Every structure is written in C-alpha cells, then in structure tokens.
Amino acid sequence: MGHDHAGRTERLDLADATLREWEATVLDVDDDGIVLDRSAFYPGGGGQPPDHGVLLWGGVQTRIVGTRRGEDLRLVPHDDDPLPVAGTPVRGAIEDDRRTALMRTHSGLHLLSGVVFRDFGALVTGGNMEPFEARMDFNLPQVPEGFKDAVAAACAVEVAADRAIEVSTLPRAQAFKIPDIIRTATNLLPPELEVVRIVDIVGLDTQADGGTHVASTRQIGGIEVVKVENKGKGFRRLRIRITP
Numbered sequence: 001m002g003h004d005h006a007g008r009t010e011r012l013d014l015a016d017a018t019l020r021e022w023e024a025t026v027l028d029v030d031d032d033g034i035v036l037d038r039s040a041f042y043p044g045g046g047g048q049p050p051d052h053g054v055l056l057w058g059g060v061q062t063r064i065v066g067t068r069r070g071e072d073l074r075l076v077p078h079d080d081d082p083l084p085v086a087g088t089p090v091r092g093a094i095e096d097d098r099r100t101a102l103m104r105t106h107s108g109l110h111l112l113s114g115v116v117f118r119d120f121g122a123l124v125t126g127g128n129m130e131p132f133e134a135r136m137d138f139n140l141p142q143v144p145e146g147f148k149d150a151v152a153a154a155c156a157v158e159v160a161a162d163r164a165i166e167v168s169t170l171p172r173a174q175a176f177k178i179p180d181i182i183r184t185a186t187n188l189l190p191p192e193l194e195v196v197r198i199v200d201i202v203g204l205d206t207q208a209d210g211g212t213h214v215a216s217t218r219q220i221g222g223i224e225v226v227k228v229e230n231k232g233k234g235f236r237r238l239r240i241r242i243t244p
C-alpha cells in the first residue's frame, strides 16, 4: 500500500486526472458503501468535493453520490439503486461535467493564491469550492485601492499565459526545500508522510496538494472575481466564478 492507495483501493485519479472510465472488482460492500480494488473517484479533500458517477454491472447501474473515508475508501451509492456483491466485476465511470468543472475550479484557486501572494504578499488561510464557484480566504491586513480589479486583471494575464500545470511526487525532505511548500504546507502535512504530491503552476505557484487539476492555465477558462469580503482582523474572503 503506497501513497497511491486509499486503504485497499488503488487511486487511479492520482496518476491520471483525465481518466473517466475503468474496470474494477468489488472487494467489499456494507452500509457505509462499496470498496473497489481500483477507483478513479476523487474522494474529496483539500477543499475539492468528491466525484459523482456510476458503477455498471450485470445490466444495471449503481449511482455513486459521494464517498466515505475510513480504513477504506467507500463509495456511497444512491439509496434507490441495487448493490453489487463482493467479487462483482464492474465498470466505473466518473460524471465528466462535474469533475471537469471541479478540476478547472481547483486550478483556478491555485492560480488565484499564486497571484495574491506574488502581488500582495497575502497567505491563504482556507478555501472551498463547488463546480465553477469557489472562495479563498487570505490573511491581508489592508485591502489596497483597486485590489479586486488588480487581482482579476492579474488572473486574466496568467490564464492567457497558458502556464503548464504539472503534478509530481517528491520525497518529503526534498519537497520541504521548496520555499512555496514551506509557505503553504509546513504545518498541514502529517509527519509520517514519506512522499509529498506537488502541484506546480510553472513559474507562478507550487503547492503540496492531493487534488485533480487541468493541464494548463488556459484550460481553467475565465476567472471572475465576484466579491471581496472583509471578515475582520486581516481576514479577507475572495469569491470567484469560473466562466467559459
């Protein structure tokens, strides 16, 4: 069981964010959900919600509406659907519209955090996303005049620059030599983690991250800065929308 597993399940989504269909075998089924030997369902985490999709087997389908993480990664079936028993071969499929929207949105948030750190020196303190809608919280004591428009303009430049977004894994010690990783992840990563997955918007932003991302910034689409909220004490919340 390496870093590419969740319990007994091989995480296909970590190696290939574009994978939408695959063959698998059911290992276990109980009230908490279905365990597969291989799965491309993103299980949720880092602000990115879990995937939706289906398992196809024996001429029927089981809709998957979420995930539960315990010792194993369990796929949560829709209440009305039939359940495969352990040993059943299934074909898994991810709902493409939702996943692709979440990949664009997640990459958009990394681009935003890179721009706001580079241009305003503000650190991220939290974030969350739904397909095409997201928020990110920053520690920014003063909001300069024209901040919202300046952020939107800088995001547009970085999208148009079509920077590559590269995913890799590094041994922990090596990862922690990257200044950006020290900035974003020092206190977040459990000490027992031996390898760190790195998402790099080349030339803009490098973060330790387990999410799924598009391959370059142009694939994000437009980033509209909807609102800058003052939550008090240097706590600013930026709301963004991803547009076609």
Ligand SMILES: [Zn+2]
Residues within 6 Å of the ligand: 046, 106, 110, 209, 210, 211
């Ligand atoms: Zn992320």
